[in-house]
Amino acid sequence: xxxxxxxxxLSALRSAGSLVRAAQLLNLTQSALSHxxxxxxxxxxxxxxxxxxxxxxxxxxxxxLLKLADLLLPEIETAEREVARLTQGxxxxxxxxxxxxxxxxxxxxxxxxFRQRWPEVEIDxxxxxxxxxxxxxxxxxxxxxxxxxxxxxxxPDWVALPLFRYETLVVMAPRHRLATQRRLRAADFAGxxxxxxxxxAPRVDLVRAVLAPAQIPFQRRTAELTVAVLQLVASxxxxxxxxxxxxxQYVDDGYVVARPVGEHGLWSELFxxxxxxxxxxxxxxxxxxxxxxxxxxxxxxxxxxx
Numbered sequence: 001x002x003x004x005x006x007x008x009x010l011s012a013l014r015s016a017g018s019l020v021r022a023a024q025l026l027n028l029t030q031s032a033l034s035h036x037x038x039x040x041x042x043x044x045x046x047x048x049x050x051x052x053x054x055x056x057x058x059x060x061x062x063x064x065l066l067k068l069a070d071l072l073l074p075e076i077e078t079a080e081r082e083v084a085r086l087t088q089g090x091x092x093x094x095x096x097x098x099x100x101x102x103x104x105x106x107x108x109x110x111x112x113x114f115r116q117r118w119p120e121v122e123i124d125x126x127x128x129x130x131x132x133x134x135x136x137x138x139x140x141x142x143x144x145x146x147x148x149x150x151x152x153x154x155x156p157d158w159v160a161l162p163l164f165r166y167e168t169l170v171v172m173a174p175r176h177r178l179a180t181q182r183r184l185r186a187a188d189f190a191g192x193x194x195x196x197x198x199x200x201a202p203r204v205d206l207v208r209a210v211l212a213p214a215q216i217p218f219q220r221r222t223a224e225l226t227v228a229v230l231q232l233v234a235s236x237x238x239x240x241x242x243x244x245x246x247x248x249q250y251v252d253d254g255y256v257v258a259r260p261v262g263e264h265g266l267w268s269e270l271f272x273x274x275x276x277x278x279x280x281x282x283x284x285x286x287x288x289x290x291x292x293x294x295x296x297x298x299x300x301x302x303x304x305x306x
Contacts, residue, residue, distance in 0.1 A: 004076065006040055007069035009033065010048065010058075014066060015297040017055045024164075024304030025296045081117060081282065092283055094123040099137040099151020100270060101197040102226050102246040107150070110287075110294050117290070118283045138273070147278060148287075152203075154273035161279070161288045162305035163270040164295060168205050169258040171230065171247050172239045179257050186214035193219040193238030195229050205268050206241035210261060230256060241266070244301030269305065 009026065016022040023033040041047055048062035058066060098107065111123060126146045138154040140146035153160040170184055178188055189211055194204075201207045201220065211218060221238055223229045229240050230247065234255050241261070251258050260266070272291070278284050296304055 002043075002065075004072070006036070007065065007073055009036055009040075010062060010066050011069045011073060012296075013049065013056055014058070015293060017297070021296050021304065024306070025292060027306045081286065092118075092121045092281065093147065094121060094283070094287065095126045095145070095147045096123065097126045097137060097140045097146035097149045097151075099149055099199075099203070100243075101199065101224075102243050103150060103270075105226070105246055106295055106299060109298075110291050113294065114287055114290050117286060121283045141273065141275060148272050148274040148284070150270065150272055150291075152269065153271050158273040159276050159279045160271040160273050163272060163288070163291055164299075164302040164304045165267050165269050166243045166245070166299075166302045167260065168241050168266045168268060169244055169247065169260055170206070170239055170241050171233050171251070171256045171258045173234055173236045174254065174257050176236065176239065176257075178239070178259065181259060183263070184259050184261050186210050186216050189216050189218055189239075191217065191219075193221055195221050195223060195232050195238040195240045197226075197229065198222040198224060204241070205266060206261065209266060245299040248300050 009022070012022040012025045013019070016025050019030060019033060023030045026033065028036075037048065044061050046061055047059050048065065049059060050057040096107075098104065114121075114123065126140060137146075137149040137151050138158065141149060141154060141158055149158075150163075170178070172178055178184060181188065189206075194206065194211075196204050202212070210216075219238070221232070223232060226242065226246050229242070230250050232238060233240050234250075244258075247256065247258055250256050272284075272288050274284060292304060295302060
């Protein structure tokens with residue numbers, strides 16, 4: 001029997017573009033997702049999508065089931081939100097503190113979609129730097145100045161809802177001395193100028209995980225916007241360490257070049273941290289779901305966490 005979860009699987013495949021990402025989006029193992037698809041294909045007597053096409057191309061059977069998914073899933077999601085409004089209320093407030101400055105690129109579309117789904121929930125961005133640039137993000141939750149923080153896990157006092165892992169790459173001008181190397185080591189950064197967003201140095205992933213443990217001396221310069229950081233890099237004023245999604249277009253255009261750090265890359269994890277009392281609010285759960293769904297479909301170099 002065709003079930004709602006099957007329609008969600010096909011919709012996730014289309015959004016994520018691959019079996020790996022779709023499994024992450026659905027919080028399934030890849031083998032469990034493959035088994036589910038195999039049973040569906042046995043039921044309908046043929047493949048639902050082309051395995052080797054990029055992006056995924058659906059067969060006539062798969063496309064027909066997707067048409068059904070597009071018809072039913074929005075109605076189901078709307079009904080679920082309406083039931084949540086009836087039981088929990090349809091108003092609220094979300095003051096969002098962003099500990100990841102490069103995340104602004106994908107956060108704006110997320111906020112637009114969330115406002116369409118929850119028009120009565122007031123949502124605002126809170127500037128951590130405006131209050132105290134040296135304060136840990138958890139301080140905003142503790143003081144009541146923010147309702148949730150997007151960034152690293154804020155610690156055991158808060159509920160950390162997982163979003164995704166992402167790789168940080170080092171970007172530099174095309175003729176920079178390090179551009180000839182395939183991978184960078186801690187010693188390669190000695191004497192370099194690191195251009196970052198204006199956050200405390202210990203909260204810069206490259207500093208925290210690579211430079212500080214190896215006691216590598218470096219200079220530092222800051223810029224508010226990611227595009228300003230990249231302009232300084234392209235002008236040979238220094239190097240920067242930024243998430244893959246924030247630099248892809250600039251790398252593709254040849255404006256800068258990017259290199260991984262270490263043998264396995266420099267990976268970080270992103271969470272939504274909230275007070276326990278807010279975790280069960282339907283609009284908070286939906287906010288997290290919107291982030292995961294949008295980012296799985298649009299961001300390069302991420303791995304959704306379950």
